[in-house]
Structures are given as C-alpha cells and as structure tokens.
Amino acid sequence: MSVTLKDVSKLAGVSLATASLVLNNQKGVSEKSRLKVLDAAQKLGYRPNILARSLIKGKTNTVLLCAFIKEQGKLSAFYGELINSLLTAVSYQEFYLQMVVKGEFYNGHPLDKRTAFLDIAHNRLFEGLIILSHWPISYSEVGDLVKENFPFVIVNQKVDGEGVSYIDIDHYGGTKEAINYLIKKGHRRIAHIRGPMDHLHAQERYRAYVDTLLENEISLKKEYIIEGNFRRLSGRTAMERLLEKKPYPTAIYAANDKMAIGALQAAKENGLNVPQDLDIVGFDGIEAVKYTDPPLPTVEQPLEELGKLAATMLIENIKGGDRRKVILPCRLDTWDNLNQKT
Template identity: 35%
Template sequence: MPRKSTLKDVADAVGVSPSTVSKVLSGTARVSVETRLRIEQAIEDLHYIPNVVARGLVQGQTYCIGVVTQAISSPFYGAAMLGVQEALDDTEYAPLYMDGRWMPRREEQALGRMMGRVDGIIVLGGRLDDDRVAHYARRVPLICVGRKIEGLEHQSLMVDNDAGARLAVEHLLELGHRKIAHIAGSPQQPDAEARKQTYLNLLQAEGIEVKPSWIVHGDFREQSGTLAMLQLLESGERFSAVFCANDQMAYGAMLALYRAGLRVPEDVSLIGFDDAYTSSFVLPPLTTVHQPMEEAGRAAAQGMLDLLEGKDINLGHLKPRLIVRESVRAHW
C-alpha cells in the first residue's frame, strides 16, 4: 500500500513551512495568491487528505453536527435530513445522525452519546421532556425543529400547525363535507394536539357536533393509520371524509379502506398532512398539507452554522400550503 502524503510532503513540495500549508487549509493564511495556488496544486498532485480529526483536536472542534431524528427511515424526517446535508455540503462540517424512535429514553441516549463528538445538535421533533433538552442545550449549541423549548424560542423552528390543519379542514368543508373523522397523532405530541384542536374548532364553528367516535389516535406510522381506520369503520358511524394528522397514517388508512371494499375518494375522501415525497405516487395521489421539511432542515443547519460563529439567530415559523391531488371529492 503506498504511503499517504503528509502535510510536510506538501510543504516540502512547495518550499513553505507546514504551518503555512495548515493555515491555507483553514483559510487563515496571509500569503500571496501565487503561493496559495501552488499549495492547492501540490495538495491535488500528492492526493493529500487533511486530517480533520487532528485539526479538530488543535482547534477544539469536531467539525460534526449531530442530528437526532425520530426515524431515519421516515420520509418526513428524511426530507429534513436531506436539507441539513445540503446546507452543510459546501462547509467543513459533516452531519452525524441518530434516531430516537419516538422513545424518550433513546432520545436522551442519543443526545448523551453525541456529547464531545459534535460541535452542535439539531433535534427533529421528539418526546424527551423539555427540561432535559434544555439541559443539553446548556452544554452544546442546540436547535429544535418542530417543537418549542422554553428559553430556546429563537433556536426553535416551527411549522404553523394551526394554519396547516385549517387548510385541510376548510378544504373539506368547502367541498360540502360535514361528517369528517380525524385520525390524530399521539396525544403526547404538541403538533398532533394542535392539529386536532384546530379540527375541533373549525367543525364546532360550523355548528357540527363532533362525536367522540369520530376521533381515533395513532402514532404517526402507517400501521396505526390502518388500525385507526378499522376502528372508525367498526364504530358504525357514517363519515364522508377523514383528516389524517400525517401522510403515513393516511397511507395506512387507504389500505384499510381498500380491504373494506371502499374507494378513495368515491366512498371516502382522505386528506393528509406533511406532503411526503411518496404521497404523489400512492393511488390515488394524496391531497395533503405541505410541510417544507427540506427547507426546515436547511434553515436549521444554517442556523447552527451561525450559532457556531457566535451570531444571534431567530428561526421563527415556516408556512404550510395545501397540495390538491386526487384523494378528495365534493360531497353535496
């Protein structure tokens, strides 16, 4: 195996000191353009790969950004992770991903394992208590996406759940639906509860009495959407439309309707929330509320880079929008 080129090899090839090469790599060198170009050419010719770990030890940095997601396989969180990666592509930083699988114990384990391994952490959603998240935020720069932590309001990036749920429910109401069931997310999830409350408020404002049997809770995964729809069908209640708190549960609900011999949207209209990439390709394509999660990932990563440079940030809210496809029809 050929010997790897070293920093000294590059320096010797150009006729400068190793510290000059190191400063060029870090962007802090005060050298002529000609010298810089000669160093960069020697690096290329010698196939020199900088030792980021060694440089990090000297500078007290890891050049890693931790990302604690809930499910690495989730199309919803996948969009946010893609946004993080895109924002870091042209920087020295690399993302390090771990998932909590919606279990506070695993989320805390992930945060603990990242201590000392990353320069900052982005937390996507989660169920870990706010005070525990704040505890880690006192030890390392931290940004939250999809939840707001007291004391970290400017470092919390939210999608307006009330506005998104309003878009979904008002769309159904405008098309004549009055008996609208709801497959909600976990009651422990603030975003799920916000969507459910908006659903209740809008129906009550229309003078529609929402029966308890119209609302069934899932856990944001496809299997729970199937089980929730089965429960709605077995309740004996008649409904013309279902508002699902996320797209993945809507996929599961579609499967339950198919197995029951019911057609979407001819027999039951279905609307989701998230606009996951796969929602364009289910049958029928799912009408849903778009959450700009890729944009959220990019904004969170850029916010982290700003924090690491000592800048003040204020991430605020992202606005959802309605995506009309083919899973909803008028009901007059």
C-alpha cells in the first residue's frame, strides 16, 4: 500500500497543509516543522504522485513521440538509432518521453492521423508532440495542432505550411555527393537500388541520382534502376538482377544501408571484389556498415544531432519560442575515411 501525504502529516504531528507546503518546497513553515515532515517522509519512504502534482500545476514535463512505422514488431536499425537519440535528447532537457508506435492501419482501417493528433492536443498528459512517420504527413493532418497552438515538431520529414515546425535531412544533397564521388572515381555505369516510391526520402534520393547523372552527361539506363523495399534481402535480389545485365554496372548507389549490405553479399557470392571490381555506396550511416567486410561507404545522417535539435526545438516551442524549419546536411563517409577509422 502506498504512503500518502496524510500518513506523513500524521507521523510528523502537523496539519496536512503544512506537510504539503514542506514537500512542495514552499515557504511559510517553521524550520522545526519542516524537519519533522522531512524526517517522517524519509521514515515512511514517501514518494509524491508526480502525475497528480503535474496535473494540478498544469505541467507534466512529458512529451509524446508518435511514430508511424511500417513494421511495428521489428524496428529498423535507422528508426531504432533515431528513437534512441530522441530519448537521450529529451531526457537531457529534463523532460519525460512517452512513445506510441503505430502502423499504417489500426484495427483494419487506415489510421486517421488528424484525429489522433487532435486527441493528443486535448490530452493534458502531454505538453508537446514529436511526429515520426514512414508515410507522408500532410498539412491537413497537423493543421488542427497549428490552430490549437499545440507544440509539435515533425522529425525526418518536411511539411510546408504556416506554423509547422520540422527538422529533416538534406537527402537530395547527400545523394548528389555520393553520385559525384562515384563519377570522380571514373564510373559511368552507375546503378541505383532505390527505395519504395511511396516513401518521400526514396523519391528525393532517386531524383538526385537522376539529376546528377544528367548533369554529368551520363545517360540514364532504366535497366540499372531497380526498386527495393529498404530491407537487406531486396538489396541482395536487386544486385543479382543487376549482375545479369550486359554489361553490368561498375558502381551501385543503394537508397539505404541495409540494401547496400544485401548488395555487397550478393556481389561477393558472385566472385566480385569490393571495391576493386565494384563500388557500393549506401545511405543512412547505421552502425552495421562499419563492420561489413569491407566496410561500406555511406551518406551519414546525423541522427544524434537530429534527435538533439528536434528535442530542443520542441521544448523551445513549449516554453513559448517560435516554430522553426531546419534542414541538416549529410556527410559522405568514403573508403579513405572508413580506412582511417578502422
């Protein structure tokens, strides 16, 4: 049975009001009474009901991470690292983080994200909302949050519109850097294992791949473009299909690291040496690419900075600050950089 404030006041021999003043660190209590209350609380092992206290004050110091991820039962390495970064950053700001993970459907029906967000805004348990979604978020879905002036930040996605706060990565610029790197190495037959086209980032990376080839007067070959699903196995299958082409490509740009790892496995199984016979570059910068044989170059997303800045932006907004729109640059880890780290 939990110890109550009434139990503390009774043991200390003071009124309930006096005990409350002491345990809430308020003035108007004699030093003698204060010591009695603190001593009684220690002896009884009293722990205040933080939630109840927060609701009375109208402040919970708790934010909600609402993640719409395709595979709820198996978070990808990218999402896992990003969520961990958000958790660390929010905790550093002395806020609590709660998380709910949803897929595209709820009880067999498409999720109504607009209704879900509005319910959260009307729920006094949360002071702000972090939105992370595999699927596109539209302004119409967050417009009510803007009208309610409820603090929120969209992470890893851009949503245009007045009053929206988001932080995203420069997927287009990061991809251009990767393709230009391969071109400077002398490659002209550069294939792309792209992500699913319902994913905004896959679209951005594909667009940058096409633009960069054309800017360098390299013809675009449709047979060198194969769609994957961001899983390792799809990268492996795509690589096997690419090796059937005559001639097969000399370089691969995969839209994420897991597909790049799958491509590497297929290439090695077919007797190719990487990077001597075939260059492979991925995107994300997940930990796993550091330990492949050989380590893979990757466009590294600054996940730690992404989580830290997202938490800072949200809490600034909770405290009355302006909403912001931020795009973070990526950084290409090349073979030279990887060799220096290993």
